[in-house]
Amino acid sequence: MELNVYLSCSSKEMNRILLVLLLLISCPFSVLGQDKLRFTDNEQSHFQVPFEISQNLIILPVRINGSGVMKFIIDTGITNTIITEMTGVDTVSLNLAREVRLAGLGDGDPLIAWYSDGNEVLIESPLLGGRGIIGKKMEVYVIPEDRFGFSKQFGLQINGLIGADFF
Numbered sequence: 001m002e003l004n005v006y007l008s009c010s011s012k013e014m015n016r017i018l019l020v021l022l023l024l025i026s027c028p029f030s031v032l033g034q035d036k037l038r039f040t041d042n043e044q045s046h047f048q049v050p051f052e053i054s055q056n057l058i059i060l061p062v063r064i065n066g067s068g069v070m071k072f073i074i075d076t077g078i079t080n081t082i083i084t085e086m087t088g089v090d091t092v093s094l095n096l097a098r099e100v101r102l103a104g105l106g107d108g109d110p111l112i113a114w115y116s117d118g119n120e121v122l123i124e125s126p127l128l129g130g131r132g133i134i135g136k137k138m139e140v141y142v143i144p145e146d147r148f149g150f151s152k153q154f155g156l157q158i159n160g161l162i163g164a165d166f167f
Contacts, residue, residue: 036136037166040124047133048125054154062162063122064140067092070159073150078163080139081121082113085146088157094140095119102141114142121166135166 039047052059058074064081068089072081083092094116101110119140124132150158 036138038134038136039131040122040134041131044131047131048127049123050125050127052156054156057154059154059156059158060123060162062159063124065093065095065119071157072160072162073158074167075161076164076167078161079165080141080163081160081166082163083140083142083160084148084150085159087146087151087159089159092142094142097142100141102143111143111147114144116140116142121162123166138165 050061052071059071060074061069062072062081063069064083070083070089070092086092094114095118097114097116100113100115102113103110117137117139119138121135121138121140122132123134124130150160
């Protein structure tokens, strides 16, 4: 199965970013070795990615395990999804979370985080009646304190980073 993405974009500065996004998402699933990523509707053949741009970063609306919509920055430099703050979201239910230490996120000592496996991460398109792409059995990390201040830095709600394992 091949995933085709149809984007309409009026901003010239986003061409390079969109090309990378299209290349990541338009690869056949078998090339990615990704059994856990699929369309939410078996008859679906394409997906229109809803996104925002802030400071040349792509921000996607994401739901985790049926949560309310959260905003995540695409970061292909990390492997897994990381929730960095819970602004604008009442709750997120995670599967079997355990405490871990994360190194390589910024300067200094490793961060204490919560690790959870077996989660559903959903990007849905309002233009397709809520259908979209869902990642099953996804690993999610939660950093309990807002150490990065993404929402303040970008001037809009940012709940975390969505990593390369989704794509």
